[in-house]
Amino acid sequence: MQKNSMLFVILSAVVIFGWYFFIYPQPKQINQPQAHLQTENKEQSNNVASQNNKIQASDEGQLVEEENINIETDKYKAVLTNKGAAVLSWFVKEKNGQWVDLVFPGSSPVMANFPGSVYKVVSKSDNKVVFEYASKQGWKITKTYNLSDSYMHNLNISIEKDNSVSALEISLEWGPGLGTDAKEAKENISVSRALAYTSEKPYKLKKLKNEYELASFYKWFAVDNRYFLAAFIPEKSSDFDKIIPLRLDKKHPYSLTMTATVPQNLDKKEFSVNFYLGPKGYTYLKSYNLGLEKSVDFGFFGFLGKIAFAVLEFFYKITHNYGWAIIMITVVIQILVLPLTLKSLKSAAAMKRIQPMIKDIQAKYKNEPQRLQAEMLNIYRTKKVNPLGGCLPMLLQLPIFWAFFTMLRNAYELRNEGWLLWVKDLSASDQFMHLGDFSVNLLPLIMGIGMFFQQRMSMAVSDPMQKRMMYLMPIIFTFMFWSFPSGLVLYWSTNSIISMIEQYFVIKEDEVNIKHS
Numbered sequence: 001m002q003k004n005s006m007l008f009v010i011l012s013a014v015v016i017f018g019w020y021f022f023i024y025p026q027p028k029q030i031n032q033p034q035a036h037l038q039t040e041n042k043e044q045s046n047n048v049a050s051q052n053n054k055i056q057a058s059d060e061g062q063l064v065e066e067e068n069i070n071i072e073t074d075k076y077k078a079v080l081t082n083k084g085a086a087v088l089s090w091f092v093k094e095k096n097g098q099w100v101d102l103v104f105p106g107s108s109p110v111m112a113n114f115p116g117s118v119y120k121v122v123s124k125s126d127n128k129v130v131f132e133y134a135s136k137q138g139w140k141i142t143k144t145y146n147l148s149d150s151y152m153h154n155l156n157i158s159i160e161k162d163n164s165v166s167a168l169e170i171s172l173e174w175g176p177g178l179g180t181d182a183k184e185a186k187e188n189i190s191v192s193r194a195l196a197y198t199s200e201k202p203y204k205l206k207k208l209k210n211e212y213e214l215a216s217f218y219k220w221f222a223v224d225n226r227y228f229l230a231a232f233i234p235e236k237s238s239d240f241d242k243i244i245p246l247r248l249d250k251k252h253p254y255s256l257t258m259t260a261t262v263p264q265n266l267d268k269k270e271f272s273v274n275f276y277l278g279p280k281g282y283t284y285l286k287s288y289n290l291g292l293e294k295s296v297d298f299g300f301f302g303f304l305g306k307i308a309f310a311v312l313e314f315f316y317k318i319t320h321n322y323g324w325a326i327i328m329i330t331v332v333i334q335i336l337v338l339p340l341t342l343k344s345l346k347s348a349a350a351m352k353r354i355q356p357m358i359k360d361i362q363a364k365y366k367n368e369p370q371r372l373q374a375e376m377l378n379i380y381r382t383k384k385v386n387p388l389g390g391c392l393p394m395l396l397q398l399p400i401f402w403a404f405f406t407m408l409r410n411a412y413e414l415r416n417e418g419w420l421l422w423v424k425d426l427s428a429s430d431q432f433m434h435l436g437d438f439s440v441n442l443l444p445l446i447m448g449i450g451m452f453f454q455q456r457m458s459m460a461v462s463d464p465m466q467k468r469m470m471y472l473m474p475i476i477f478t479f480m481f482w483s484f485p486s487g488l489v490l491y492w493s494t495n496s497i498i499s500m501i502e503q504y505f506v507i508k509e510d511e512v513n514i515k516h517s
Contacts, residue, residue, distance in 0.1 A: 069124050073149050076277070082119040084112030085131035085143040092151070092228070092278050094181075096416040096425075102228055102277055104177030104253060111275075113141060113157065113170050138162040141170070151278030152288065157271040159262045168262040172273070174230050175255030176246070178223045183428050188225050192253035194245035196221040197291045199237055205294040208245040208254075215240035215258060222276075223256050224295050227412045227427075229280050231292055232258060235272040281412045282309060299406030301399045308333075308404045309411060316413075322426055323419025326408070326487055330494040333404065334502075337397050341499070345506040350385045357383075401495075408487045419490065426487035441482055443489040448478030450496045454503065 068088065069080040077099070079088040086109035091099040103110055119131035119141075127147045134140040139161035146154040161168065180188045194208040196218040208221075215221070215234070221243050222231035234240055244257040262269045276292060285293040298305030311332065315325035334341070357379055365372035380387055408414065414426040422442070423430045432442035451474035481489050 066118055067121055069121065069129055071126060071129070071147060073126070073147075075149065075151065078147075080129055080145065081109055082121050082131055084109055084115040084117060085119045085133070085141075086110060086112035086115065090277050094279070094416055098181065098416070100181050100228070101179045102230060104175065104179045107176050107255070110174050111155070111172055113143060113172065119143070138165050139168060152274060152276050154272065154274050157260075157273075158268070159270075160268045161262065162267065163265070165264070167264045169259060170262070170271075171257050171259045172232070172240075173255060173257040174232070175223050175253060177253030177255070178225050178228055178230055180225050180228060184226060189251065189253045191226045192247075193224050194222070194247070194254040194256050195224060195231075195295055196243060197294060203291055203294075205291070208243070208256075210246060213243045213245075215243050218243070220290060220292070221256060221258070222292075222295060223254055224280065225253075226297075226410060227280055227415060229276060229278065229285075229292065229295050231276040231295070232256075233274040233276070233290060235274065239271045239273065279412045279415075280410075283313065283413075296412075297406070297410045299403060299410075301403035301406070304399060304403035305407040308407045312407070312411075313413075321419065322414055322417045322487065323423065323490060326426070326491050327494050329404075330491050331498065333400060334495065334498045337400065338502070340396055341502055342506065345503050347386060349506055350383070351387070354379060354383050354385060404491065405488060408491060409485065414485070414487050419486070423486050423490075426490070427485045429483050430486040430489070441486075441489075443486050443493060444478050444481040444484075447481060447489055447493040447496060448474045450493060450500065451477055454496060454500050 067082045069082075071078045071080070074093065076090065076092045078090045080086070081088050087103060088109050090102045092102060093099055109115070114133070117133050119133045122130040122132050122142075124130070129145045129147070131143045132140065139159060142156075142158040142160075144156040144158075146156065155172075157170065157172075159168065159170065177189070177192055196206045196208055196213060197220050198204045198206065198217060199219040200217075203219075206218075213221075216237045219237075220231050220233040222229055224230070240258045240260045242259045244259065245254055246257070247254045258273075260271050276288075280296050282293050282296045285296070298309070308329065311329050312322070312325050315328045316322055319325050319328070358376060361372060361375045361379070365375060379385070411427075416424075417426050418424045419426060422432050429439065429441045430443045431439045433440045452471070455470045455473060477492075481492065
């Protein structure tokens with residue numbers, strides 16, 4: 001591999017991996033009027049809540065006792081509270097039996113209305129919980145949670161008031177943040193997003209910033225992280241007025257508030273919103289036909305990532321093992337890009353063949369830069385070697401590899417799916433063994449050793465500095481992949497092994513050609 005190819009690989013790796021660590025959307029600083037608006041809204045909510053507490057005692061003569069309602073199914077278990085008719089926790093069950101609370105620590109309760117108010121529990125069952133609160137001012141709010149056995153549910157909010165009551169604004173908030181499991185907790189805040197999906201063509205997923213949006217423009221709005229989603233889908237586009245996303249800074253996750261107004265001249269109004277609380281399984285989300293699957297991030301080359309995911313699912317149906325499916329799709333990708341790979345390898349072999357001539361010219365014309373350049377170009381022309389021949393084919397392959405890399409990084413389907421032996425979860429590092437607090441991950445070590453021998457096979461430079469850089473590459477890659485999901489490392493390792501086999505045959509073919517020339 002010549003200098004240009006080597007530099008390209010290093011830079012490509014930096015771009016790919018740097019993108020995940022540094023190029024997440026940064027929140028805009030909200031301007032002063034917007035900050036004032038949001039502060040004012042929170043103060044109004046607090047004032048209303050405080051007022052409701054006082055009204056409650058005079059209305060009923062005694063305080064309603066706080067009560068928690070526990071709901072449990074095969075897929076989730078939730079704890080609701082009559083304080084604000086809110087959600088205290090919402091655990092979803094994963095394939096390995098682990099429970100993950102989607103209510104981010106510190107944000108409980110969520111989905112409250114007038115948080116200081118203690119509602120009366122009218123009725124409760126495994127699929128329906130009804131809360132009710134009546135105020136001295138003449139309005140009554142009824143919240144009904146209609147629960148299902150899946151991840152999609154419904155919340156109905158009914159407001160009744162007499163004409164003497166002024167316009168009333170209610171809000172529904174999720175967050176800040178969305179919960180996840182322990183192994184994803186470190187990066188959870190950095191990948192937290194507030195999203196909205198447009199209600200008219202061309203349908204588009206929008207990442208929300210610290211500025212309010214008109215709710216009627218969107219079919220649904222959500223808070224998500226890498227593997228889970230809390231999405232709200234109003235049954236009527238006119239039910240909610242505004243969506244207010246808020247993130248204090250990059251060290252804090254997003255919250256999402258939906259506001260609705262009951263006009264003064266209206267005696268009764270109902271708001272009905274479906275809400276999804278669960279994993280971001282692409283195929284499962286797509287079955288709802290709401291565009292929820294758009295929340296799965298396939299990266300910049302998303303269309304290629306979706307194709308790769310479809311092929312991965314195809315092989316999974318054959319193997320019933322995502323590890324072997326990854327290996328099979330890696331082989332398929334290598335076959336598809338084989339003409340480009342062979343062109344790159346043959347160019348590298350040709351560069352290796354003319355290295356002695358290049359070295360002699362560099363020594364002979366080291367003090368004549370222009371003459372040196374001319375002589376090198378003459379060698380490339382007479383020997384029919386393109387110095388960029390090893391770089392350009394790799395550049396064309398980069399979108400495919402990047403799309404596959406991103407797909408594997410974000411596919412919920414790989415969570416808690418093992419391959420063989422010690423690889424128990426393809427979405428996490430393989431953790432072969434532990435030495436104290438240090439995790440020894442075997443797959444990255446195997447990958448690094450393979451890359452080292454691959455570099456030895458392709459060594460086409462004589463400059464000591466370049467040689468050191470090429471030997472350093474396996475160490476760099478091992479370090480970068482050390483804590484990456486084992487599914488990604490398995491892909492890259494398989495890719496390297498196939499490349500070594502291809503490289504071996506190209507080298508042998510080149511040696512035969514040299515003997516007969």
